[in-house]
Amino acid sequence: MTLTTDILRTWFRQFNTNYFGSELPMPRIVLSKARTRLGTMACKCTRRLMKRVYTDFTIRISTYYECTEREFQETLLHEMIHYYIMYKHIPDTSSHGKVFREMMHRLNSRYGWHITVSSSMRGRKIADEQGRSRRSAFLVLAIVLDDGSRMLSVVSPRSARKLDVMAQGVKEIVDHRWYLSSDPYFADFSKVRSLRARRVDQDLFNEKTAAMQPLVLPK
Structure with a gap:
C-alpha cells in the first residue's frame, strides 16, 4: 500500500x-527510507x-x-x-x-495483533524497485529565515556552490542546509539557478528534511 503521514496520524488517533x-499527545510522524528498521521512536x-x-x-516509519x-x-x-513507556516515565529492564513485552503480548493476545520485538529485513521486497531506479535524485536547499519561515528549493547542481555562498551572505537566512532526495514531492519544483525557494509550513518542512539524506557540498 501507499503510506502517508495522514494515514499514520489517523491510525495513531484510533490506536x-x-x-x-x-x-x-500526537507526536511528530515522519516517513523515512530506512533500510535496517521498519520503525523508530526518538525524543x-x-x-x-x-x-x-x-x-x-x-x-x-520506513516505506x-x-x-x-x-x-x-x-x-x-x-x-x-x-512512546507510551517513555512518555509515562515507566522504568523497564531494557x-x-x-x-514492553507485557504490553506487546497484551495487544497481541487481546486484539489479534502480531507485534514483534524485531523484524528481519532479509527477503523483503523493495517498494517500487523499478520506479525507484528511474526516479531522479533532487538536490534540495532547505532554508530557515529569521522570522521563522521555512523554505524549500530544488537547485541545479551546477549552481549549488554559487547559491551556497549567496545564502551565507543573506542576513535574513539564519540556517540553510543541503539534501539529496528522490521524493516525488519535488518533481514539480523548477531547478533553480538563483536564490529562489518555495515557502512551506513548519510541519511539512520538518517531515521532508527528516526523510532526506543530508549533503555537505564539496569545497
Missing part, C-alpha cells in the same frame, strides 16, 4: 483511543531539577520495503509502545524489556 487510554532528553524530561517525540497495511499498523503500534 491511542483503543489501546492507550487517549493519553498520548529529546533534558535534565530539570535532577529529573529527566522527555520532549519532541518523533515516530518514523523503503513493501508492506501490507497490517504490517505498517503493527510497526506503528510497536513504536507507540515505546529497550524491549519486561514492560
